Each structure stands twice: as C-alpha cells, then as structure tokens.
C-alpha cells in the first residue's frame with residue numbers, strides 16, 4: 001500500500017479541499033501518514049496570500065523532498081497558480097496541480113507514475129476521482145463549498161489571479177449532497193466559498209430586489225431549499241460582503257428556524273481612505289447601515305469581521321478611525337491580521353509601507369479591544385438557556401467538558417461528570433459563568 005502525507009497551508013477553503021483529497025486517497029486504498037514521516041507521495045496544498053505564505057509553501061516542498069528523495073512531491077493550489085514559472089524550476093517538485101485540477105489529482109499522479117516508470121501500464125487510471133470540490137464533514141458539521149473564484153480585485157489580494165473568475169456550483173448538485181449528508185446524520189451545514197456573496201452571479205437569476213436594490217436571489221433560494229431538507233438543523237454562512245445584507249435577504253433568513261444569526265462581514269478597515277486604497281467596494285457608512293439592519297432583524301446576532309492593520313500608508317489618524325469604528329459597531333469578534341506584502345498585487349507597489357513594529361503595535365491595541373468586546377458579548381448569555389451541538393470532549397484544568405457552539409457561534413461546555421451527551425448531539429442548559437475567556441459554562 002502506498003503511503004501518502006499531506007500538508008496544508010492557508011485558508012479554510014484550502015483546508016476543506018485538502019480534506020477532500022485525503023478522503024479520496026483513503027477511499028482508494030492509500031495509507032495516510034503524518035507529514036514528517038517517510039511517505040511515497042507528499043502533497044503540499046500551497047497558499048500564496050502573502051510573500052510569507054509563498055516562502056512557507058516552498059519550505060514545505062523542500063522538506064518533503066528531504067524526507068524521501070525518491071518520493072513524488074506534489075505542489076497543489078494557489079502558489080503554483082501564481083508563480084508557475086518558479087515552481088517549474090524547483091527541483092523538489094515533481095508534479096504541479098492547479099486549484100481546478102485538485103479533483104483529478106489521483107489521475108494526474110497515476111499518469112506521472114506511468115510515464116516515470118515507463119512501465120507500459122495500460123488503460124484507465126484505477127483510482128476513482130471525487131466529483132466535486134465541495135464539502136467535507138468534521139465530527140458534527142459539513143462545509144459546503146458552493147462557489148470558487150473572485151472578481152473583486154482588492155488591491156492586496158492575489159486570489160482573483162490564482163483562483164480565477166467566479167464559478168458557482170449547480171444548485172441541484174449542492175442540494176443532493178446536503179440531503180445525503182443529512183441522511184448520514186450531519187446536522188449543521190456551513191455554506192461557504194471564496195467570495196460567497198458572488199454566488200449565483202454566473203447563473204440566470206435575478207439579483208435585483210423589487211425596490212431596485214441589489215439582492216442575491218440565487219443564494220437566498222439555495223439556503224431556503226437546503227433548510228427544507230429533513231435532518232438539516234442548522235445553516236451557517238461563510239464570509240459575506242455588506243452588499244448582500246438587504247431587508248429581503250434578512251427577512252427570508254429570519255423565517256428559517258435553522259438559520260444561525262452569525263454574520264461574518266469582512267470589513268478590513270474602518271477608514272474610508274484606506275478602504276479606497278484597498279479597492280473595497282463599500283464605505284464605512286454603508287457597512288454600518290448593514291450592521292444596524294442585521295440587528296433590526298435578529299436579537300443579539302453575532303457580527304464578526306476581519307481587519308487588516310498597517311495597510312500601506314495607514315496614518316495614525318486612519319488607524320484611530322478603525323479602532324473607534326470597531327468599538328462603535330461592537331463586533332463579537334474581529335480577526336486582526338497585520339498587513340503582509342504580496343508580490344503581484346497593487347498594494348505591494350504602494351509607497352509608505354509600515355514597519356513590522358508599527359504593525360504589531362497597532363495589532364496589539366485592536367486585539368486588546370477585541371477581547372473586551374467579546375467578553376461583553378458573551379456576558380449577555382448569563383442565566384439564559386442555550387442549546388449547543390456537541391463537537392468534542394475537552395479536558396480543561398483536569399476536568400472533562402462536552403464542548404460545542406450555540407447558534408451565534410459562542411463556545412460553551414458542559415462539565416462531563418454530570419452529563420452524558422456525545423459528539424453530534426444537541427444539548428440544552430443554562431449559562432452559569434465562564435469556563436475560560438473563550439467558553440461559557442452550561443449546567
């Protein structure tokens with residue numbers, strides 16, 4: 001049996017796709033071993049979001065070759081899409097697999113082996129390929145990837161170059177898959193994509209609401225149909241852009257019992273000047289209106305976001321605007337990323353790049369504020385009844401807890417000594433306090 005080792009870099013979509021590849025190898029009789037062990041095939045699912053990600057991708061490819069010089073080293077994903085020329089020259093790489101070809105990876109490897117060994121093996125690849133690059137399940141939830149690519153061209157991002165234009169997955173196929181996963185016992189579904197708000201833009205759907213404003217009917221209908229599938233108890237959405245938040249969208253989501261009021265609205269900066277330099281397609285006023293609208297339709301929704309701190313030219317004043325804005329919007333969570341240069345992007349060529357120290361100092365301020373807001377958001381639940389979907393048992397300070405998330409994606413735990421739930425089950429309890437900064441205690 002051939003041994004194969006995987007290493008993943010980068011975003012969640014990459015992680016999902018790697019899981020799918022692993023599943024595919026497993027189903028075809030391969031033995032998956034940890035990266036670091038000697039294997040016959042190494043697959044590195046690369047990332048190119050920053051120059052550092054490029055470097056790490058190369059390091060892992062070289063490491064793979066050093067672990068077994070006779071192994072087949074496969075470079076898959078974004079790095080090889082954006083710097084194919086360099087990848088082709090890299091002697092540690094045997095096979096290059098672009099994002100769109102990941103589903104055919106076994107076929108590609110099979111052909112490579114045939115050619116390398118010149119073995120005269122005839123006929124079809126004996127391995128079956130997976131048909132979609134879409135979903136994966138962990139213990140309790142399935143991630144359903146419904147869209148790939150992006151046409152937004154934010155000035156700091158390489159994804160439109162590495163993943164290409166928007167492609168939406170066929171609705172029927174998506175629903176079929178959700179149905180099968182629900183029949184298998186999966187209860188929570190996360191609808192995700194590289195730029196989820198663009199889902200359906202390549203479909204013959206009307207994306208204009210009755211009042212003339214933008215409305216994504218394709219995504220709305222997909223969620224509504226998924227919610228009707230027996231066994232689907234929760235639906236969450238991946239990262240969204242503000243434009244998708246409309247009265248019609250929110251009203252229709254609110255009507256679904258299984259919809260989780262957790263909105264990850266990517267902001268990146270609270271300064272209009274910085275947003276313009278980033279080539280983001282909204283301003284802070286529009287963004288704020290959308291958060292107000294969400295709060296009108298849902299009671300205590302979780303609104304989370306991503307922030308890039310220290311973007312080229314970010315002045316003290318612009319940073320302060322962002323800091324004040326985050327506090328004003330009162331996010332449940334803000335993921336703070338220090339700006340990192342990415343070769344091939346417009347932002348990489350911008351003047352006034354900030355120093356590492358400036359970026360870390362500013363990040364530290366935002367992280368501190370974020371922790372305070374998060375605690376406040378979680379305190380709201382004290383004394384309230386909450387239901388979690390149990391994901392795992394975790395030991396904290398020597399005691400076992402059944403841990404899961406509520407609908408707003410707040411982590412909660414039951415002390416296992418008194419409870420007998422198991423992974424994949426729903427449990428209800430009353431919030432009695434904090435287990436730690438990240439987790440509420442249910443009894």
Ligand code: SF4
Nearest residue numbers: 150152153154157159
């Ligand atoms: S929206 Fe912007 S940041 Fe997000 S994938 Fe597209 S170009 Fe990149």
